[in-house]
Amino acid sequence: MSDTTNPLDDPTADPFEIAATAAADIARLTGVAQHDIALTLGSGWGKAADLVGETTVTIPATEVTGFSAPALAGHVGSLRSILTPKGKRVLVIGARTHYYEGHGVRRVVHSVRTAAATGATTMVLTNGAGGIKSTWTAGRPVLISDHINLTGDSPLEGATFIDLTDLYSTRLRDVARRVDPSLDEGVYCQFRGPQYETPAEVRMAKAIGGHIVGMSTALEAIAARQAGMEILGFSLITNMAAGIQTTPLSHHEVIEAGREAEPVISDLLARVIGEL
Ligand code: 8IG
Numbered sequence: 001m002s003d004t005t006n007p008l009d010d011p012t013a014d015p016f017e018i019a020a021t022a023a024a025d026i027a028r029l030t031g032v033a034q035h036d037i038a039l040t041l042g043s044g045w046g047k048a049a050d051l052v053g054e055t056t057v058t059i060p061a062t063e064v065t066g067f068s069a070p071a072l073a074g075h076v077g078s079l080r081s082i083l084t085p086k087g088k089r090v091l092v093i094g095a096r097t098h099y100y101e102g103h104g105v106r107r108v109v110h111s112v113r114t115a116a117a118t119g120a121t122t123m124v125l126t127n128g129a130g131g132i133k134s135t136w137t138a139g140r141p142v143l144i145s146d147h148i149n150l151t152g153d154s155p156l157e158g159a160t161f162i163d164l165t166d167l168y169s170t171r172l173r174d175v176a177r178r179v180d181p182s183l184d185e186g187v188y189c190q191f192r193g194p195q196y197e198t199p200a201e202v203r204m205a206k207a208i209g210g211h212i213v214g215m216s217t218a219l220e221a222i223a224a225r226q227a228g229m230e231i232l233g234f235s236l237i238t239n240m241a242a243g244i245q246t247t248p249l250s251h252h253e254v255i256e257a258g259r260e261a262e263p264v265i266s267d268l269l270a271r272v273i274g275e276l
Helices: 015-030 105-117 170-179 199-207 218-226 251-275
Strands: 037-040 054-060 078-083 089-093 122-131 140-149 185-190 212-214 230-240
Touching: 015 054, 015 078, 015 105, 037 105, 037 251, 089 105, 105 122, 105 218, 122 140, 122 185, 122 218, 122 251, 140 170, 140 218, 140 251, 170 230, 170 251, 185 218, 185 230, 199 212, 212 230, 218 230, 230 251
Parallel strands: 037 089, 037 122, 122 230, 140 185, 185 212
Antiparallel strands: 054 078, 078 089, 122 212, 140 230
């Protein structure tokens, strides 16, 4: 589906109906009627699903209703169906649409709504992000314990009041920590981007209780909760946030940290998803 004809760009369309159509596309193209778990791969996590199980089908995201081509090299535009050793079906979303692309929140959360429509009841959201906690170094995966949505936007439309207590499931975080007791956790601040923060913005994030800065995940988590899913969030700290690290941030550095962390986060994801 090309950008100019994306049905989500029609403001009169129902985004949940479009997600249901997308889920039917996935069922038809993968031959898998229902998925149990959905996994969104963020920067640095591109290959981290490879140990989760056997990939039975890979489909270009562009063949699924409402999905668009990736904006950035390194963000993989495909959807995969994985069968875990325990027989669970995992839908791997390698095609995140970021808020900063400017296509609106409906496009940002479409993959999450589609995942829910495929039957998935667990949403695993991963991202690459900047770290604020001084004990962290680049290349370290951490759990997301909560978020602060600094986009000023929401995937909810109208008077849709959704409780966000325990948004990042305590139960699922406990499962992850049983797999790796060294996992630390923190509060994720979603900035609009695409520029990285100023040091003053990072000090603000720290002052209001944030530990991780990024450009995704919070809006998706809200939509996942609205859809009734249980959420597990991981950030790969690919860099220390601006001003925490004294050298300038570079996209290259982010890619490099992801590459180096690959074996660790692949093993972590496979083991955690194996316990879900
Ligand atoms: I990777 O330091 C990655 N994504 N906002 N700040 C924000 N997003 C990020 C960062 C960062 N690193």
